[in-house]
Amino acid sequence: MKHILLSLPYGYGALEPYIDAKTMEIHHTKHHQAYIENLNKALEKYPELYEKKVEELLANNLQVVPEEIKHAVRNHGGGHANHSFFWEILKKDVNIPANFKKVIESEFESFDKFKEEFSAAALGRLGSGWAWLVKHKDHLDIISTANQDSPLMEGKIPILGLDVWEHAYYLKFQNKRADYIKEWWNVVNWDKVSDLYEKSIYSDRN
Numbered sequence: 001m002k003h004i005l006l007s008l009p010y011g012y013g014a015l016e017p018y019i020d021a022k023t024m025e026i027h028h029t030k031h032h033q034a035y036i037e038n039l040n041k042a043l044e045k046y047p048e049l050y051e052k053k054v055e056e057l058l059a060n061n062l063q064v065v066p067e068e069i070k071h072a073v074r075n076h077g078g079g080h081a082n083h084s085f086f087w088e089i090l091k092k093d094v095n096i097p098a099n100f101k102k103v104i105e106s107e108f109e110s111f112d113k114f115k116e117e118f119s120a121a122a123l124g125r126l127g128s129g130w131a132w133l134v135k136h137k138d139h140l141d142i143i144s145t146a147n148q149d150s151p152l153m154e155g156k157i158p159i160l161g162l163d164v165w166e167h168a169y170y171l172k173f174q175n176k177r178a179d180y181i182k183e184w185w186n187v188v189n190w191d192k193v194s195d196l197y198e199k200s201i202y203s204d205r206n
């Protein structure tokens, strides 16, 4: 089955005033949609790959993807996976669950220090890309990736991710990426992030 754009689990205005409705609408209906269309197009010559989840296509540096479409699947499949992930971890006014906060504190000294390091990774990503909190082996890491590269390509499990492409913030924040990052902390769905962390532990054990 070809990949399709799913509706967001909330309205475009749900993250106001931190992320504006217009940005959300364009980001979802234009940018995410375009990644999906281009991914489907890249897979046309290999229709059997439509049966695989996008995460499976990206795994192990796109091992299952033929060489001639690897570049396209890396960009557009990565764009599809990253955006699907991003919408899921956004929600306004969610407090971090106490258990997960303890995990963050044990890995990064304090919650503030974690936010500082993650924000620095997001701000320091030159050009377009993402900042991530990932589960890797038995610990959590903050990394950033260029373009639409996904942590899944290197076997790292995304727990939290921030899109720092200009399309994610330019309408409201123009060139002020630091302001966008600061506001974004208000719309992290910590319940979902905590669930993803729990699942990542489970997947390690299997």
Ligand SMILES: [Fe+2]
Pocket (backbone or CB within 6 Å): 027, 031, 083, 163, 165, 167, 168
């Ligand atoms: Fe984006």
